[in-house]
Amino acid sequence: MKSKINRILIAFSLCTLLSCEKDFLDINDDPNNPLDVPLQLMLPSAQLDMVGALGTSAGGLSQITMTYMHQTVQRSSGQNDYAIQGVDYGVTAPWLTLYTRSLAEIETIIAKSETMEAYPYLGIAQVMKAYAYSLMVDVWGDVPYTEANRAPEIVLPVYDQGEEIYPKLFDLLNAGIENLEKESIFEVGQEDVFYGGDVESWIRLANSIKLKMYNQIREVQDVSSEVEALLNEGVLISNGEEDFELVYGTSVGPDNRNPGYVQEWTPGGANYYISPYFYEVMQDMNTFNHPDYGGKIDIEDPRVPYYFYNQIGTVSEADSPENPCSYCYGYIDPNTESFVVKVPELEGTGMVSIYPFSLDIDPTEGYAQGASQTVLGLYPLGGKFDNGEGGASSLNGNPQVQQRLLNYYAIKFIEAELYLTGVVPGDHRLAFQEGIRAAFGKVNEIANDVGAPLIEDEAITAYEDAVLAAYDDADDEEKLEHIITQKWIASFGWDVDAYTDYRRTGYPVLYDPNTDNLNFTVRTKEFPFSFPWPSNNLAVNGNAPSQKNVTAVEAKPFWMN
């Protein structure tokens, strides 16, 4: 009996031991995720991530810049007072998304498509890379470039000076154009979410990016011949159809909606108020002694109902805001139940907002206005056309409306600036006029897409005439102010370039709360010349510079005087 059991034990041990052959442990290949994927899957990922990092939502660069450019006011945020920190989500998230997602994927596409001789992919990736880096230099000044995205060989990339990155971007754009012009058996298709694989559009975009970049450095470098070549060849974005922008979808799961829309048009969810300054510039108002800037014209802007949406309509006392309000016609005081008038000029407008620079100072600033505040409308992020009847902003807008990046109107305003400043000879007035036309055209294009009423030609012409009349009366410096101011108004919803234009030219003139007649608006900080670097990366990169003071001269991008 005993020996029998011993034999069973030995046999059993051997059997189980035999199962430990080599294959037993060779089970470590990830069954869930691929090690490699085709270019068709990578390209749209890189594109969507890039727009997410740049656009007007919590993790995009356009959101903070839109507040700095006084188009929006954020409740309960130091960013109203030009405060910005290296830990702010609007600073860390774009950097993260750009480097670890979009640029990482772009570098992979570049490497793969070079080997495969898939030139259209290569060209598109190069143009995208140049575009992304140009904005990163504009926003952050110095950023890692030559040693970026090269892990594991380089794990502590150095930061390159913006001044040295820009020339490389021109080279990259030229290489991109070359590759886009090459014959290839590969063809980019619908996975290109910008242009559906149309190489001509990409070439126009590449040239337009160059034009924009040359314009930005025109004061620190002679760019006449380069600009002249670009304008003569004319392969630029030449109408609104060719704009560089991302049209979103309507699906909720997966969420393909414009992320800015999702953020601002969730019931009661709006994070952003409309800046009273921006509103008054467009409405030809001046209720709080904001600067009577040189670009001012005496006409109400017909784009207002496309830009801003009043949840409480145009009625006043009967439909006052839910709580005491700050920048509004008035409210019913719950203590006395009488109507308190705040800004008489706003009667009948339904405008409800707060002032910038008033955080924790303005006693009527701190109340929730989720159901009554004016929110960002159709044009900037896909809200609704404001027909004056009011109604809550509760996911009832147009989630597919595009994130604009580089548009025909901007090209025209750039041309106007280049002609006006004598970089190249040309008709700056005509370019300016075409820019205004194109800006209205974009609003109407979006309105048309969603079935909203269009701005009538007479209204456009009247506005254009008023602006041009003021323009004609102005000297050259004031003319530049007109151009940049119009560009700023048109840019609403895409504010990175506006932030750059302001730092380059000083226009549009921005509101300074310390010279207004409001004692509850106090600016304690100076305008930031650039964004701080994300703190988390400085801590883990021994080759990174130490954090900058964004109001110090050293924080100025190289193209800034």
Place this chain on the structure above:
Amino acid sequence: MCLTIAWSEVSAQERTVTGRVTSADDGAALPGVNVVIKGTARGTVTDVSGNYSLEVPEAGGELIFSFIGLLTQEVAIGQRTSVDVQMRSDVTQLGEVVVTAVGIERQKKALGYSVETVSGDQVQQVSEPDPLRALSGKVPGVNIISSSGAPGSSTRITIRGNSSLLNNNQPLFVVDGIPYNNDYVTTEGTNTNTGGLTSGGAFSSRIADLDPNDIKSMTILKGANAAALYGSRAANGVIVITTKSGSASVSKKGLEVTYSGTFGIEKIANLPDFQNVYGTGANFAYAQANGSWGAPFIGKRPYANLDSIPHWYAGRPGMGEFDGKKVPYRAYPNNVKDFFETGKIFENSISISGGNEKSAMSLTLSQLKQNGFVPETEFLRHNISIGGKTNLANGLIIGGNLAYTRSSQDGVLSGSPSGTQGDPSAFGRTLYFGRNWDVQGQPYQNPVDFGSEFMVGRDQVNNPYWSVENSGIRSKVDRYVGSINAAYDIRDWLNVTYRIGINGYAQSTYEFQRPNGAGSPLGSITIVDVFSDEINSDLMATITKDINEDFSVRALAGWNVNQRTSRTRSADGVGYVVFDIDDITNVNDVTPNSNSAYTRRRLYGVYADVNVGFRDWAFLTLTARNDWTSTLPQKNRSFFYPAINASVILNEALDLNTDLINSIKIRGGWASVGNDTDPYLLSTVYVVNDYDAVTGNASGRPFAPAGGPTIPTAGQSSVLTDPDLKPEITTEIETGVDIRALQDRFGLSVTYYNKQSKDQIAQISLPEETGFQSQLTNFGTVSNKGIEIGMVVTPVKLSNGLTWTIIGSFTKNKNEITELRDGVDEIQFGSGFGGSVISVHRPGQPYGQLLGTVNVRDDEGNFLINPANGQFIRALDQEIIGDPNPDYILGITNSVSFKGFTISAVWDLRKGGDLFSTTVNAILGRGVLGYQAEREGNAILNGVYGNPDTFEPYLDEEGNKIPNQTMIEVNSLYFGETFGTNAADEWSVFDATTYRLREASVSYRFPKHLLERTPFGAISIGVTGRNLWNYSPNFPKDMNYDPETNQFGARNVQGIEYSTTPSARRFAVTVRATF
């Protein structure tokens, strides 16, 4: 040892000795006692009546009677033919036999490391559904933090500090020899670091499936020395649990039935003292706002004149009845208190055990139903366990057990659950309701769209009554454990044992928010289904041999095979169709999410453990193990780690036995434990249709633009991999002394340890400009050094039975991240809101420091004050604002017993350790705290004027700093760049030192003589209170705060709290009866 029952093969048979073995305590027969002739291997065991019969040599000789837990006796036979023996319990712990790694039973004195054993009774007495929480304050070296007072919520346990930078730091649980998966599954997945922030509930960790009623004992193997044989996962210690069903043993009686029943109630442990002077608003004027900074109530201040206000719901769609209606403006002092209910616990358990000298079986049936003090919270657990063991006639011993547990948890949303907007949590405002809010007196649901209605805007936050009813988490778990084992004595000194078991669970969890509430206007549901199992087998050969009078050998060699498999399926659904059907089929859009995965890992190892004893007072143990793992690269997949430890019983070695000193044991050891990693970490991958892994700012995938095609995508993982990963190694030195003195009325055990965990496999942060957020590689060293002191004192022990015992437990662990990688100053981990507090490792500092925003100070430490507004100035960068690690933990248990009564109380003190609390921040910011009734004045912040751009102090003409003279209203102290709302994070960090009366109980055991004529063998009844009192001196006055809470449950992120469920206080009555 108990497996070495000798089978007599004696040739010469001279005479027979018989006898009966009984218990000295109660005279009962003792079956199963080993009776061996000294100096031979010849022996027998007593039968069910305690009788034995043994053939012994012609003359003289001694019999050795031994049984686990009883004092071994040696009795000279002389010329007798009958030898009866009474055996006493072994009260000297050093003589105790303890279960150590892989089920080895060893005398405690032979161990060179410290081991703690907690009996099942101790676990069952305390009416605590979670077996881990019952250990709080009782075991030196162990740190237990419960995540909240919600039923079924997870508990985090660490032994001797955190040693893994980013991976699991909790001990391995081994139940009846099979590892017991203690994963923490939330709707954000199971990762040790990420998640926990936006998943909205107090999820359970899977040890909650274990039925405390079935626990026979828990042995805590604290260090690497004790745990090395378990291999890879033992670096954090091991909790070895023996269940009744898994260890069916021969019973004293033929059949014993134990019933245990508990009824308990629980309440919220603490609430702040509220002010009831001012209602909502600002600047002493009423408004429909969150903060109670508005007008005073009539009679509370001389000028108060507001007696009514418009109804909160006036003007809301669907709520027309309230238009134009007014409500009184007055305080509702109990509006917070009345939200909470009295929770109830019912627990019933029956254990049946029986058998004879050959076979035994045990069965436990239990049910637990716990309703929490938060409405709509529930934890249910049903358990059935059965086990048996039989000695076959051929000498083979075969045993097996099966346990099935079904547990379910209904929880509410708490913390900061995800929502596109607003706060859907049940605690969004609950602990700081506006003082004039008639929350209980008003409806909470809109009759038209069924959405939430609340005193503030309905999109800001859900009415808590609506939230608990219409959102929450649900979890159902089916857990199964089964194992069989066989043992056989090949020789009387050589035993072979084989054990194979499976331990698995299927968990189905979902988090839901019905539509038209804050957080998810469309209604959303996230489901997570996890199927996980672990198969483990051990083949062991044991040698037990006394080589000669002086030397004994206990040796073991084993072979372990382990496989773990897990499948997770998870999806997000948006857009409820029918309002109140909480199922993924009831939504318009369903998207799979990135938690879905399949993983399988395998490991096998060989191990050996040799213990050599010298004259029963010196012991040396050598252990070693080699593992082969599937998860490391082929060239590094095999790794070896040895350990050595020794103990000396000093008093016996030096012959120092006196009445004063009963025993002194000194011990010490060195051990190393290797560890592998998780599967599939060797190559960087692409993730199909994913976007949310990094940030949520880009569009969802696949992407379908308006009017366009659906475009699939694939994105690159943000984790760089290392193809040359090697195993991580933890080494630990441990030394200690155990003293028993004054006839065992004084016992002291002191242990010092120094644990170094090197070459950790973890994700080290990379600068994002590298293209990756982190690299998974070997790096870094974490050091944990500490002292554990256990003490047992019996100051009073009278002959009439009055006994007073004090048990003390002291834990001090000093943790330090000794190195990361060159050029890397810190690693951030966990998840925080953009720019808010996050956990960080920095070299030279303790584990998981809190990094947050701070205000600027000048070089002398003065705060800089912004002259424009009289407030502080925010610094550019975050700094360390807190250390969540406690300085020490002290627990004292007092028990007095007399004539069947036992009164006992457990006090504990957690000294130090910081908590970032948004609850406290919000209570201050909302102006509801008692002392904030004093607010009609101005304040000046201490500091000097400074420049908010340059952060330099302003100087007057003489070059001196200018003290702040800018007055701000008291109201403003709690807004802006000050202390409350919108303030820097540093102001919301508090030292969490807490004194606590953790438990108190009174129990009565009926005397045996009263039960003689009844079928009962024993009856006891006890009343227990848990968490009866706490005092946390460093929190603001009137807050009455209990900091024993943690947002991130069982994760590594500690010391952060976002409006979690407060803790509970519990009273329970337990009846136990044995038939």
